Amino acid sequence: MIKKLSIASRADALSWYCAILLLGLILLGSIRENSAADESTIRGSQLFDRPCDEIYVVGEGETLHTISDKCGDPFIVEMNPHIHDPDDVFPGLVIKITPSNPRKFLR
Template sequence: MVELMKAKRVLAIADALSFYCALALVALMLTGAFRDDQNFSYSLSTKEGVGGDRLPVMNIRPCDEIYVVGEGETLHTISDKCGDPFIVERNPHIHDPDDVFPGLVIKITPSSSRIQ
């Protein structure tokens, strides 16, 4: 009978310990998710809200130097997304900025203001 009570007590301690470890792990994950030195932007869209406010949702990663145009993208959206306002000037094979199609390969050079 005494051994059964000891086993229940050990089980209760282990159960409480695992709960607090899980709680600590979740707290560490949340604090790491909102650090300021991450290399991506937080936004629901490529346009800023009123007063420059942005909601903290991760969706944009830094663009590679070689970029392949995706479905529905324009040079304007790529420029906003990648921080390169001179895409046409740096890509002489683009003769008409309105004639951008999925699969087109372009060179991206982000401006220094976007690099963190």
């Protein structure tokens, strides 16, 4: 019986070491993932200077005026006949953007 307890205690200790090792690898992977994400983060005014795609989906709190300023397209209403009321813009609305002065992405 002494051998069985000894083997069981070794197996128990080995399982704890494996659990600790697995937890350490998960934490290490998480740290690396976060540091890689920080390098590609857009900060400050860079968000407003990035170019807009031709197809744009309106986000929460955006208006045609803010989208026009951000994307450089003063003729959004004229290019989107499905917008009947410029004040009735809602999140998820898909619009076509044709920038008159393309902006460059800052790095």
